[in-house]
Amino acid sequence: MTSAQSMKAAEQQGKRGKKRRREKKKADREEERGTKGKGTTLSDAIRTQTNYSRNVIYRAGWSRAFSRAGERQEEMYASQFDVGSASLFSGGGFMPSQATQTPDSCFPKSRGVQGVLPFTVKQISEAYHSNDEKSNFVVDGVDAANVVRLLGLVMNKTERVTDVSFALDDGTGRIDVNRWVNETSDTNEMAIIQNGMYITVNGSLKGFQGKRHVVAFSVRPVTDFNYITLHFLECIHVHLDNTRPKVNVPVGTVVTPTNNDVKRYQTPVLNQFSTHSGIGGSESNIYKLVLDVFQEPASLAREHGLHVDEIVQRLGLPMDKIKDAIEYHVDIGNIYSTIDENHYKSACNG
Amino acid sequence: MMRMDTSSPAVFVNAEILKMYLGRRVRAVIQVMRNDAGVIVGQSTDGNQITVKGAQAFPPAHFVEVIGIADGSQSIRAEICTDFGESFDMTAYNGLCQLANGKFKNLFL
Numbered sequence: 001m002t003s004a005q006s007m008k009a010a011e012q013q014g015k016r017g018k019k020r021r022r023e024k025k026k027a028d029r030e031e032e033r034g035t036k037g038k039g040t041t042l043s044d045a046i047r048t049q050t051n052y053s054r055n056v057i058y059r060a061g062w063s064r065a066f067s068r069a070g071e072r073q074e075e076m077y078a079s080q081f082d083v084g085s086a087s088l089f090s091g092g093g094f095m096p097s098q099a100t101q102t103p104d105s106c107f108p109k110s111r112g113v114q115g116v117l118p119f120t121v122k123q124i125s126e127a128y129h130s131n132d133e134k135s136n137f138v139v140d141g142v143d144a145a146n147v148v149r150l151l152g153l154v155m156n157k158t159e160r161v162t163d164v165s166f167a168l169d170d171g172t173g174r175i176d177v178n179r180w181v182n183e184t185s186d187t188n189e190m191a192i193i194q195n196g197m198y199i200t201v202n203g204s205l206k207g208f209q210g211k212r213h214v215v216a217f218s219v220r221p222v223t224d225f226n227y228i229t230l231h232f233l234e235c236i237h238v239h240l241d242n243t244r245p246k247v248n249v250p251v252g253t254v255v256t257p258t259n260n261d262v263k264r265y266q267t268p269v270l271n272q273f274s275t276h277s278g279i280g281g282s283e284s285n286i287y288k289l290v291l292d293v294f295q296e297p298a299s300l301a302r303e304h305g306l307h308v309d310e311i312v313q314r315l316g317l318p319m320d321k322i323k324d325a326i327e328y329h330v331d332i333g334n335i336y337s338t339i340d341e342n343h344y345k346s347a348c349n350g
Numbered sequence: 351m352m353r354m355d356t357s358s359p360a361v362f363v364n365a366e367i368l369k370m371y372l373g374r375r376v377r378a379v380i381q382v383m384r385n386d387a388g389v390i391v392g393q394s395t396d397g398n399q400i401t402v403k404g405a406q407a408f409p410p411a412h413f414v415e416v417i418g419i420a421d422g423s424q425s426i427r428a429e430i431c432t433d434f435g436e437s438f439d440m441t442a443y444n445g446l447c448q449l450a451n452g453k454f455k456n457l458f459l
Binding site for chain 1: 354355356359360362370377381383405413415417423430432434436439443445449450453456457458459
């Protein structure tokens with residue numbers, strides 16, 4: 001090996017280390033946000049979650065700009081470190097982010113770079129896995145190959161020289177997890193993991209000869225048990241988001257990526273969802289009217305949002321119709337209840 | 351070889367939902383009211399009472415997650431118990447129980 005080669009190798013080694021540290025930091029940040037979800041009520045938890053999504057959406061916008069610059073680096077990394085190399089530049093959130101290579105579609109469903117997606121083991125067991133070489137997993141029509149987040153109990157922990165493996169049981173199923181230990185920090189991280197402990201795993205989904213397992217980047221004990229509730233609520237939230245009919249914004253309209261993402265929260269897909277849930281046109285109009293009231297800047301500015309009676313007054317429609325619309329929007333995540341079950345606020349940026 | 355097993359899930363339950371899963375594996379969070387000779391009496395996330403057999407004693411008022419078999423309409427035979435400590439959001443967990451047994455059952459069972 002020439003000195004130039006070895007220098008290059010050393011440099012790449014350094015980069016890899018840096019990358020791993022960055023990934024770790026990223027996961028730490030996520031953890032932090034996650035554990036902030038110590039809501040005292042369900043709506044608190046959901047609110048925290050909504051803020052979280054907002055954050056992620058913001059970062060997804062940023063990551064798109066960044067990933068252009070990162071594309072070349074990505075290629076460089078891809079060959080030597082294929083585990084989640086793409087995810088490094090994706091912003092790492094759990095909401096799907098837009099990939100630069102799919103300009104024809106605003107919301108790529110099965111292609112492109114993804115963030116960390118929370119799943120239950122049951123969902124993964126049902127994920128579609130094509131047996132081609134790329135071996136991508138598809139959950140709810142979304143590529144889940146990059147980074148998944150699972151939460152559950154550790155079972156059958158086995159330590160070897162190069163790796164630690166265990167089964168993760170999240171109550172919906174059980175899956176094998178592998179964590180390679182290269183550095184002392186990895187060893188330390190895995191040393192505190194014991195059987196019977198609740199942990200979160202960020203890792204990448206692998207399929208080999210029909211057997212699915214997770215290669216973990218990080219394994220962390222759950223310290224606030226509200227995080228368990230939050231994780232499964234996140235699974236539901238992401239499932240809802242991925243299975244909801246998406247709005248098709250015409251290509252070429254001048255919309256910044258961030259606006260695009262936010263729009264998904266703001267614009268109910270009237271024509272599409274009416275066919276899905278079998279409701280009539282007039283009802284979907286009410287849904288839209290109600291949401292519009294919540295989206296008004298004056299409503300967004302109010303800390304506790306709007307009282308149901310105010311909506312009734314504004315629209316002059318029957319209470320039960322309004323409540324029905326509110327329930328719909330709460331379910332779908334457009335609005336959330338604030339101080340009591342009569343006050344609601346839009347989940348969009350205000 | 352399929353190294354994934356979803357054959358015996360533990361269903362999120364409160365006292366009300368527990369009744370629907372007699373003989374099945376369930377998981378519930380209770381707040382310990384008292385320990386009676388090897389049986390824990392606790393309050394479920396929906397406010398109703400649940401008894402837990404086969405678990406060690408936990409400090410009163412602690413939140414404990416019990417994973418085990420529903421062996422009665424208000425009773426669980428414990429396999430794994432985890433002490434969730436002194437503060438836990440019961441309302442949120444109860445909401446999750448309802449979602450996981452309602453609209454989004456397919457994500458869990």
